[in-house]
Amino acid sequence: MIVPSLLLAVALASPAEVRADEGAGPATPAAVDGTEASSAPTTTPADPAATGAVVPAPTTAPAQPARAKTGRGLLIAGGVLTGLGVVGRIGLEVFWSTAAQIVPTDPFARWSAANLVFVTNWNNLMFFGPGLGLLTAGAYRRGGHEASLGKVRDARRMRRVGIGLLSGGLGLWALSRALFLPIAEACPSNRCAYTTLETTFWIGAGAIFAGAAHLAYGTGYSRAAAKVQVAPSLGPGYAGLGLAGRF
Amino acid sequence: MHAHRLTLAALMVLAPACADDEIPEDLGSRPEDEVMLVDSPILQHLAAALEDGATLRASDLYFAERLRFTAAPDPSALLAAQASEHAALPPLAEPATLKVLTYNVGLLNRWYPFTHVGVPRYVERRAEAPARLLADGWDVLFLQEAWELADVERFAAEAARQGYAIYSGSEDKHAQHGLVILVREALIGAAEQEFGEEQFAAQREIELFPGPGIKRGLIRWSFTHAPTGRRVHLYATHLTAFPELWQERDVQARVLGGRAKSHPDGDVVLVGGDFNAGPYYPEDRFGSAGEEVLAGWWHNAMMYPLMLHYGGLYDSRSALQPADDVTRMQQLLLPFALGPYRDEPLAGRCDGIPHDTFTGSDCNSLYFSQYGATEYPARLDYIFVRDVERHVRVVATALEYTEPLDFGAAGNFELSDHYGQSATLQLE
Numbered sequence: 001m002i003v004p005s006l007l008l009a010v011a012l013a014s015p016a017e018v019r020a021d022e023g024a025g026p027a028t029p030a031a032v033d034g035t036e037a038s039s040a041p042t043t044t045p046a047d048p049a050a051t052g053a054v055v056p057a058p059t060t061a062p063a064q065p066a067r068a069k070t071g072r073g074l075l076i077a078g079g080v081l082t083g084l085g086v087v088g089r090i091g092l093e094v095f096w097s098t099a100a101q102i103v104p105t106d107p108f109a110r111w112s113a114a115n116l117v118f119v120t121n122w123n124n125l126m127f128f129g130p131g132l133g134l135l136t137a138g139a140y141r142r143g144g145h146e147a148s149l150g151k152v153r154d155a156r157r158m159r160r161v162g163i164g165l166l167s168g169g170l171g172l173w174a175l176s177r178a179l180f181l182p183i184a185e186a187c188p189s190n191r192c193a194y195t196t197l198e199t200t201f202w203i204g205a206g207a208i209f210a211g212a213a214h215l216a217y218g219t220g221y222s223r224a225a226a227k228v229q230v231a232p233s234l235g236p237g238y239a240g241l242g243l244a245g246r247f
Numbered sequence: 248m249h250a251h252r253l254t255l256a257a258l259m260v261l262a263p264a265c266a267d268d269e270i271p272e273d274l275g276s277r278p279e280d281e282v283m284l285v286d287s288p289i290l291q292h293l294a295a296a297l298e299d300g301a302t303l304r305a306s307d308l309y310f311a312e313r314l315r316f317t318a319a320p321d322p323s324a325l326l327a328a329q330a331s332e333h334a335a336l337p338p339l340a341e342p343a344t345l346k347v348l349t350y351n352v353g354l355l356n357r358w359y360p361f362t363h364v365g366v367p368r369y370v371e372r373r374a375e376a377p378a379r380l381l382a383d384g385w386d387v388l389f390l391q392e393a394w395e396l397a398d399v400e401r402f403a404a405e406a407a408r409q410g411y412a413i414y415s416g417s418e419d420k421h422a423q424h425g426l427v428i429l430v431r432e433a434l435i436g437a438a439e440q441e442f443g444e445e446q447f448a449a450q451r452e453i454e455l456f457p458g459p460g461i462k463r464g465l466i467r468w469s470f471t472h473a474p475t476g477r478r479v480h481l482y483a484t485h486l487t488a489f490p491e492l493w494q495e496r497d498v499q500a501r502v503l504g505g506r507a508k509s510h511p512d513g514d515v516v517l518v519g520g521d522f523n524a525g526p527y528y529p530e531d532r533f534g535s536a537g538e539e540v541l542a543g544w545w546h547n548a549m550m551y552p553l554m555l556h557y558g559g560l561y562d563s564r565s566a567l568q569p570a571d572d573v574t575r576m577q578q579l580l581l582p583f584a585l586g587p588y589r590d591e592p593l594a595g596r597c598d599g600i601p602h603d604t605f606t607g608s609d610c611n612s613l614y615f616s617q618y619g620a621t622e623y624p625a626r627l628d629y630i631f632v633r634d635v636e637r638h639v640r641v642v643a644t645a646l647e648y649t650e651p652l653d654f655g656a657a658g659n660f661e662l663s664d665h666y667g668q669s670a671t672l673q674l675e
Contacts, residue, residue: 100358101365106397111422111460112358118457119360 071141071220078134082209085127089201092119096194108184108193116197128205132212139213143220155225158218165211173204269449269494270309271501279504279557280306288328289556293549296320305556308549309497316545322526325552326562326569333566336637342673343474345434347563348647349389349519349630350667351485351606352376353613354398355425357459364459366392366664367613371657373398377405379662385669386431389519389630391485392663394425394461402427416444416466423455423462426483426520436471438478443467445506449498451487463487465503465520472515475674477638480510484520486550490534490622493546496524500550504557507633515674516633518560521665524550525605525625527572533583534621540583544623551629560631563670566641572626575604579624588620602649606666612651613664628668643671 096102146153176183176196184193274280282305284294293308294300298315307313353366354373366372380388381402388411393399399415406413406429415427424446446464454461465484472479484503487495500522507516528544535541554560564570580587580594587594592609602610606628609615632639647667651659 095361096358099361099363101356101363101369102358103356103370103397106395109395109397109422110419114456114460115359122360 069141070145071138071143074134074138074141076138078131078136078138081127081131081134083131085123085131088123088127089120092123093198102190102194104191105189108187108190110181110185113181113184120197120201132209135209136212136216139216140220143217143222144224145220147221147224153218153221155218155221158214159222162211162213162215162218165207166215167211169204169207169209169211172200173208176200176204269498271498272448274306274309277505277557280304282556284308287556289325289552292322292325293320293552296545305553308553309494309501311494311546314546316531319527319529319531319545320548320552321573322548322551323569323573325555326526326565326572329561329565330567330569333561333641336640339638339640339673339675342640342675343472344642345386345472345672345674346384346669347387347389347517347519347630347672348380348383348385348667348669349391349483349521349628350380350648351391351521351628351663351665352380352393353663353665354393354395355459357394359459360457367616368654368657368660371654372660372662373401375652375654376662377402381405381409381411381429385429386434387481387517387519388427388429389481389483389517390427390429391483391521392425393427394422396422399427402429414442414466414468416464420444420446420462420464423460424464424466424485425461426464426466426485428466428468428481428483430468430470430481434470434473436473436476438471441467441469443469445502447495447499447502449487449495449502451489451492451495454487463499465506467506469510472674475638477674478511478514479674480507480514480516482507482516482518482520484518484522486521486523488523490524490541490544490547493524493543493549496522496547496550497553500554501557504554504560507558507560507631510633512635513638515639516558516560518554518558518631518633519629519668521606521628522550522554523627524548525572525576525623525627526551526570527576528623528625529573529576529579530581530583533581533623534588535583535585536621537585540585541621554629554631558631558633559635560633563630563632563641563672564626564644564668566632567644570626571601571604575600576623576625585620592619593624602646602666604646606646606668607664608666611649611661611664611666613661617664626668628665630668630670632670632672638675640673641670642673643669645669 143153143155147155180197183196187193187196282290284290284297284303284305284307285301287305290305294303296316296318297303298317303313352372354369354376356365356369357363380390390402393402393415396418399413399421402415403413405411410432411429412432412435413427413429415421416424424444444464444466446462450462454463463484463486465482468481470479470481471477482503484499486499486503503518507518510516524547526548528548531545532540532542533544551562555562562570578596578600580596584594588609592612592615593600597608597610600610602608604626605624606626607614607618607622608624609619610624630644632641645668647669648662649666651661653659
């Protein structure tokens with residue numbers, strides 16, 4: 001249901017109070033005027049209690065505001081998984097350059113392609129893929145959250161940058177994998193082949209992660225901003241943000 | 248219930264991919280399959296060592312559940328028979344000499360997920376092997392474990408300098424079987440040459456993926472021997488390793504034997520390779536990685552007679568005099584004890600056991616560092632001959648490349664973790 005816009009004065013220095021108002025629950029008086037609202041039910045002459053009738057004690061706790069969706073948990077989980085992926089990939093590179101005893105000056109051995117696909121994609125599927133998903137979801141929520149906080153972002157530009165980075169990263173990753181065998185065989189040595197493999201991986205992965213984060217953040221921000229509009233609000237004795245939204 | 252169905256479906260999909268093909272699909276289709284063990288001079292020592300051996304046929308040897316060894320299969324009579332049969336042949340009128348070498352060059356250096364498999368000192372040995380081997384006057388070389396195309400190219404370059412022709416199969420398959428044949432170009436007649444490459448259906452699948460990319464097979468080279476005009480067929484092979492994989496190995500021997508037997512009786516067939524099993528193991532239990540002693544060695548004694556049986560072959564090493572497998576094995580410290588074999592090559596008996604039989608031996612420092620105290624020393628490398636019309640005489644055999652070489656700063660060590668096996672033949 002669309003209701004008329006409601007102008008809320010949000011103190012710039014009181015984000016905690018704002019956070020309490022982010023959920024799906026109704027706005028409390030405290031969020032509106034800063035005074036503490038009583039949680040006890042008020043009585044009116046029409047209430048049974050006012051006429052002496054027995055009223056059963058409430059059996060459920062008063063409704064709590066829904067937990068704020070800042071994306072923090074998703075970002076942390078995604079960061080941990082991505083970190084594990086980074087460690088795993090670096091571990092793989094250390095293995096290749098030490099225990100695997102690959103002769104750097106030898107030409108790339110085609111027989112090893114299946115194992116390369118296996119070990120690299122195992123790490124991608126276990127860590128980088130889920131990490132990317134969680135980070136993207138987290139960035140989306142974060143964008144929405146920060147829009148609701150009234151932070152000013154150029155979401156359109158972020159989305160454009162995100163699309164560019166993501167497309168470039170995915171394109172580099174896909175192309176370098178699809179053409180890896182011809183590239184590796186054109187390479188004069190294992191050093192060249194593995195360097196190509198890893199360089200394209202890190203550049204591609206970096207661009208994919210950064211692009212996905214930008215795009216998700218910008219999208220989350222834009223969608224939230226479409227519901228909540230923020231504008232500076234200055235007046236005699238106060239400074240704040242004007243937050244216009246649909247509730 | 249749904250989960251059970253899914254599990255079953257997954258198993259049915261995955262099982263064929265994981266299963267090793269241990270029973271030949273065409274078993275029973277060849278006359279050799281139906282031979283009673285007791286009726287075959289080649290197989291009868293197996294019958295003597297098996298419970299109910301008198302009732303078993305060659306085809307029964309491919310079913311583990313039918314094999315209950317009660318004693319070590321002793322090939323002494325078979326080895327002696329080959330020597331006496333060869334000694335009875337008349338000398339050839341105008342023979343040409345053919346010096347043949349089979350050698351597992353041990354150029355293995357591969358990785359698979361978080362594991363490395365290789366023979367030590369790969370870099371130093373690969374640089375030395377081509378020039379050394381091709382300068383030693385061999386006419387035919389069967390090489391195994393030249394896995395990498397880079398190493399094949401080294402051999403090819405040296406072959407061009409030294410006047411050899413080389414065949415190593417296709418690029419993709421070569422990297423899986425690692426086999427090379429070299430023939431002195433001057434011996435190749437004008438008649439058309441034929442080349443073949445085959446990979447066995449019976450494999451230890453995990454060796455290919457996610458293992459080190461190995462799929463066992465054979466390569467063939469047929470040419471007309473210029474000095475004599477005799478058609479010669481060369482087979483190089485490297486059968487599956489590991490004592491517990493005797494079934495795969497025996498199936499591979501049956502296939503290879505069949506290929507060797509497929510040529511006209513007037514032609515000569517030479518089969519050289521690393522067959523990864525010896526003719527004799529005195530005790531069924533030997534070798535340990537530190538816990539239980541490995542059992543099941545007697546099953547491994549079947550490869551040798553099966554190769555002879557299915558190929559109609561004889562063993563060049565046992566042609567001049569009976570090969571010494573039984574004598575040398577009985578010189579080992581037995582029963583197996585981990586400590587002595589772990590602490591010293593052949594439990595300190597390298598000086599007392601002549602280096603004339605075991606091509607895989609702890610006395611080779613590279614072999615000891617990989618397999619010491621875990622496997623029997625044994626004769627693993629052979630040159631088999633199929634010569635129905637008796638155009639070939641064996642005039643000498645020997646182990647080759649047994650001594651450590653000076654690799655400068657890298658130290659002294661052997662050229663490979665195997666010794667080479669040579670046979671000097673006369674051919675008419």
